[in-house]
Amino acid sequence: MKKSLTLLLLFGYLSIFSQSKIIVKNSGDQLPVSGATVSCNNKAIGKTDASGVLNFKTKCKKVQVSASGFNDDDVVVDKVMEVFLTKSDPNIKNIQAIVLEDKSDPRALEILRKVNENYNQNSPKSLESYSFKSYEKISLDFDEDSINAYNAYIANRIDSLKKLPQRPMKATEKKDSIESVNLMKLVGESKMFLWERASQNLYSKKYGEKINILDNKVAGIKDPIYELMAFRSNRNQVPKEIREENRNLYRFFLTDSIEIEGRQNYIIRFRQVGDKQSVKQRKFNGYLYVDKETYALKKIESNSKIKSEGSITSIWKPVQEKWFLVKENYKMKMGSTSFDNDDEQDKNKTKEEKEADKQNRKRFGSYAFVTADYFDFKTPIEEKPEDFKGYTIGVKNSDGKLIDQYRTENLTARETATYTKIDSLSSKYKLNQKAKALAGLLKGKIKLGMVDFDLARLIGYNKYEHIRLGAGAKLNENFNKYISPDAYFAYGIYDKKLKYGAGVDIRxxxxxxxxxxxxxxxxxxxxxxxxxxxxxxxxxxxxxxxxxxxxxxxxxxxxxxxxxxxxxxxxxxxxxxxxxxxxxxxxxxxxxxxxxxxxxxxxxxxxxxxxxxxxxxxxxxxxxxxxxxxxxxxxxxxxxxxxxxxxxxxxxxxxxxxxxxxxxxxxxxxxxxxxxxxxxxxxxxxxxxxxxxxxxxxxxxxxxxxxxxxxxxxxxxxxxxxxxxxxxxxxxxxxxxxxxxxxxxxxxxxxxxxxxxxxxxxxxxxxxxxxxxxxxxxxxxxxxxxxxxxxxxxxxxxxxxxxxxxxxxxxxxxxxx
The missing domain is CATH 2.40.160 (Porin)
Structure with missing residues (x-):
């Protein structure tokens, strides 16, 4: 066990500090961009040479690329990366948009046809058996560019509140005010949500798929949420960008080829149909990297039309001539938040002044971040029937004590603070109970303590009773792990009769x-x-x-x-x-x-x-x-x-x-x-x-x-x-x-x-x-x-x-x- 752990840590160390190569080009004429700065967490790593190339080492999962006269961009770290920057001059961007044809390149479509034809053959599911491990992390937070602005805003907000004349407040009002300020400060110091999961994935053509949860940890939630553990990525699905039926949604252009780890790859750029205007938008929504030899997907970078709305990157690698997904990185905008002012002076403003303030109010975008690493691939494996018994997912451990053994990167200070700060609020705001209640909705139930209420029984309609009103409740595992009584009643508005039932489950x-x-x-x-x-x-x-x-x-x-x-x-x-x-x-x-x-x-x-x-x-x-x-x-x-x-x-x-x-x-x-x-x-x-x-x-x-x-x-x-x-x-x-x-x-x-x-x-x-x-x-x-x-x-x-x-x-x- 110790030897396996040592090898795993060594592998993680080598992968973190292995050398990467980035190539930066102009998206308009595809010429190299020299002097482009590559940064990790706003700290410069280096600049590209005259060929637009920079070789570097970093432990960051994603780096930012900036160059004078171009819009900034970011990219998930890989062995080889190619970035196309768009000109920041709107006149130049409009010229580029006009040149762009509104039909796909036939060469690109032919390559995608072969990708679809060979997809099953390239898939790991074509193997007799395999196994691998995975580490996944999901968080909810502000964008990195917004965190400093948010903290500055909160600091100014607190200072302005201190300067206001103090008015008499009830104890409950004072308590609520203090808690509100503390919550606003907490969001500036930590993420709003953080969840980690480590899994072992087994597959056998004879016995099927088995996923063992090696550990699981959610900030602020002590009891494991099994429905959340069952969250699934798009690992086993054909990406929507290459599906045959989605050809009408994108335009594809074969633009380049590149060598990655000794293998030649086609580069196909794509954009969504109708994206002809490039003002405040990307010229392309993404890039497909296709292995020339096998027509397997090597990488997909898919972005929203507007850069601030999100991006998805998936990277594959060949193992025993089959292509396994090794990395996923998602960023999706979930909305934006603004804060009302409670200043006494604001209450004296006119309706027009308040509306103007509303338009100018500072808004902060919140995002869901998903990262996943897949590693320790083995094929074939010894196929033991007992390893595949039971349900598809089995839970080996779920208390979070082993999760640090499987992390492929250290938690940031902000992520570490999330566990500390959110955990401290868990009992106060009943986060555990609320999370279980949300999980219950997946089964059509509202979970309140030891009682599950059946949503399907609340209201119905038929020609005999007309409107049927009712309620159903079942005592859940918080009452007893083995015994679960339940009951329901219903009343028909038209027949004016009461219906009812009761039962008990004994596990x-x-x-x-x-x-x-x-x-x-x-x-x-x-x-x-x-x-x-x-x-x-x-x-x-x-x-x-x-x-x-x-x-x-x-x-x-x-x-x-x-x-x-x-x-x-x-x-x-x-x-x-x-x-x-x-x-x-x-x-x-x-x-x-x-x-x-x-x-x-x-x-x-x-x-x-x-x-x-x-x-x-x-x-x-x-x-x-x-x-x-x-x-x-x-x-x-x-x-x-x-x-x-x-x-x-x-x-x-x-x-x-x-x-x-x-x-x-x-x-x-x-x-x-x-x-x-x-x-x-x-x-x-x-x-x-x-x-x-x-x-x-x-x-x-x-x-x-x-x-x-x-x-x-x-x-x-x-x-x-x-x-x-x-x-x-x-x-x-x-x-x-x-x-x-x-x-x-x-x-x-x-x-x-x-x-x-x-x-x-x-x-x-x-x-x-x-x-x-x-x-x-x-x-x-x-x-x-x-x-x-x-x-x-x-x-x-x-x-x-x-x-x-x-x-x-x-x-x-x-x-x-």
């Missing part, structure tokens, strides 16, 4: 998802709902609008006992037994037996999600990356033997997948169900119509399995199959704002039958012909976070009236496919 282990559950309930539900067992929060929210125009409801009350267990990271099983009394809330009679029945049944549910990534938290399993394909299977068996009215068998399945080709991204949902034996209509399947079935415009919200043009509550089958197909066209564009828009072509279809519809004495139809609807969905409609879809019914159920077949659908973008 069998803290290592994985494994628990028994007992529950009692008295509630209502739309008839024929497709099973949502083991669906995640987002899927359930997306499908929650399925009953907006379905007034066919039934009531159910009873109890249920179940056991759920994650057999592997990919496979979850839930087995249950329940006894309920169920009654229709509509005019109904089944085979002359009435509308109220006792149901005794057992249920088994399987979920298979081989590519999803999970981490175990004190509050249970958290799926931090839901990857397709996924398969859901449900089988319910009804029994007369245990006091039930009927014997029946109900089966349903859902398969979800998507795949990418040169023609775009195709998404597939295939689903279906079947019931045999005797059972009331609500145990059969509704065909998930979302339409209102009335005259006028058909407008509805999307759902996971719904049909925009079909009337709700009209069709029921005892067997059916359905398909939901989407295809995203490989054409991305910008309309307004920053969001990128695209179009999806959509097809939805279903067909089924009902053997004895006469058994169910109420007004409905069976759907025994293929029901089709096609649509076009505009993603990020007008650069918003919403999608707008237009759908039309075709085929057997099409009617002569256009408005009967047409529907408009609205979807929140975050719900995804």
């Amino acid at each position: 069998t282990t803290l290592e994985k998802n494994s628990f028994f559950r007992v529950e009692y309930f008295n509630d209502v539900m739309a008839a024929g709902r497709f099973s949502e067992n083991l669906w995640n929060f987002r899927m359930k929210i997306m499908n929650s609008g399925i009953a907006l125009n379905n007034g066919v409801f039934y009531g159910y009350k009873g109890f249920k006992v179940s056991y759920e267990n994650d057999i592997t990271n990919a496979l979850t099983v839930n087995v249950a037994a329940k006894r309920t009394q169920e009654e229709s809330k509509f005019d109904y009679n089944f085979k002359g037996l009435g509308n109220n029945f006792d149901i005794a049944s057992s249920i088994i549910t399987l979920k298979y999600s081989p590519n999803s990534k999970n981490i175990m938290t004190p509050g249970g399993k958290y799926t931090y990356e839901q990857n397709l394909p996924e398969l859901y299977l449900n089988y319910e068996q009804g029994y007369k033997a245990f006091g039930g009215t009927f014997n029946f068998s109900r089966f349903d399945a859902l398969f979800v997948h998507n795949f990418k080709t040169k023609l775009g991204v195709t998404g597939v949902r295939l689903y279906g169900g079947m019931i045999t034996g005797d059972a009331p209509v609500w145990k059969n399947f509704t065909m998930n119509g979302l339409g209102n079935g009335r005259e006028g415009l058909n407008f509805n919200l999307t759902s996971y399995l719904g049909f925009a043009t079909m009337a709700g509550g009209r069709y029921y089958n005892d067997k059916f199959v359905g398909a939901y197909l989407t295809h995203r066209l490989p054409w991305y564009f910008k309309s307004f704002g920053k969001n990128v828009s695209s179009f999806d072509l959509i097809y939805r279809g279903t067909i089924g039958d009902m053997k004895n519809p006469e058994f169910h004495q109420f007004d409905f139809k069976k759907l025994d012909h293929l029901y089709n609807e096609v649509g076009l969905e505009w993603n990020n409609f007008l650069s918003s976070q919403f999608n707008l879809g237009f759908f039309y019914r075709v085929g057997y159920y099409n009617t002569p009236q256009f408005k009967d077949n047409f529907a408009i659908q609205f979807k929140f973008k975050f719900l995804g496919f």
Whole structure:
């Protein structure tokens, strides 16, 4: 262990002080810029020679480059760097912008085509196995140029406050005033947020991916935030700048070639479409370095249009002829802060004077900084099954005591102060509790102490209850690590009835998802709902609008006992037994037996999600990356033997997948169900119509399995199959704002039958012909976070009236496919 640590420290020392070479050129004529100053933390390292070259050694992660007559720039330190400075004279910049053509260089596009073709072959995932370690650091702070200005501003502000006439203050007011000043001073002395994580990453084609958290530390937070530990970089994603579908968003220009560590590289400069004006902007948004031999990415430098808004740099290196990411450096503007004056003299100013002060008020930009280093690469590795057991992420240590062993650079004085100062405020401002509350939102919960409140139960709408108000609460791990009681209630505004339920989870282990559950309930539900067992929060929210125009409801009350267990990271099983009394809330009679029945049944549910990534938290399993394909299977068996009215068998399945080709991204949902034996209509399947079935415009919200043009509550089958197909066209564009828009072509279809519809004495139809609807969905409609879809019914159920077949659908973008 000591030898390994010594070698690691030696490697870190050599990498920190290894020699770097920077080449500085004029972005207009690409001639070298001599006498350019290269600085580290505002201290000059050296100047470029007549060839625009400087060789230097530094422990800085990033250096600044400045030259007379040019705009300053900065660059992440690498073995070889090339920087293109723009002229500071706006007239010269305008000339450069005019010369720049608004179409990509065909040579650059051909190189990028080969990069995409060879991407999988160059990826480490093409190896049989590998391992590496990583050190990542995320912080929130002012820009370096703003820190001194901020501290000067705060000092002047405090001095001016001292000179004001002292007025009588209550003890609480005086305390708040002192705390406010102290907080302002603290922000000037330390970062606002700091988090470090060290990981070991293992990969095997046979066993998959495993990430071991070696240590984790967050300023001001004592207990580990597991949801934050699961933060993922873009390490395994194809960078957006080179994706085929993003060609319309950039213009690419092959400009140069350069040798880096004995390998020749193409240099492709790119800019965003529409960036023709270079005033206060960069001429290019970034640079791509492509290895000539393998067409692998060596480096990406991607900048915002305006320099102050941020930048991203990623660097790769070859290991065993595959290209591993070795460094990431992000800087993203999060907003700006200004401070109001409380001076007595300001209160006497006119409205116009106050507005003028507001315009001239000093503002300080805050940024998120992300740095990541990947090292200690090994391939192949010994593939032991026990090393890959459990969830994707396993936590070896999380108290921050070992993090200094894995740091690839020493903390700055400002970063060290962050731990000291933020930690001192932790208990006072309850940072630990607030961080856990924010993490709970990822699961649709509000966490307050030992109680989790379920956001999904606050408000809803359906055609039976109309507005449904309610609340749900669950005692979390702060109450007990193994036992977790919960309860909920809801009230329907239209039916004026109270619904409620209560239960308790009893864990069998803290290592994985494994628990028994007992529950009692008295509630209502739309008839024929497709099973949502083991669906995640987002899927359930997306499908929650399925009953907006379905007034066919039934009531159910009873109890249920179940056991759920994650057999592997990919496979979850839930087995249950329940006894309920169920009654229709509509005019109904089944085979002359009435509308109220006792149901005794057992249920088994399987979920298979081989590519999803999970981490175990004190509050249970958290799926931090839901990857397709996924398969859901449900089988319910009804029994007369245990006091039930009927014997029946109900089966349903859902398969979800998507795949990418040169023609775009195709998404597939295939689903279906079947019931045999005797059972009331609500145990059969509704065909998930979302339409209102009335005259006028058909407008509805999307759902996971719904049909925009079909009337709700009209069709029921005892067997059916359905398909939901989407295809995203490989054409991305910008309309307004920053969001990128695209179009999806959509097809939805279903067909089924009902053997004895006469058994169910109420007004409905069976759907025994293929029901089709096609649509076009505009993603990020007008650069918003919403999608707008237009759908039309075709085929057997099409009617002569256009408005009967047409529907408009609205979807929140975050719900995804």
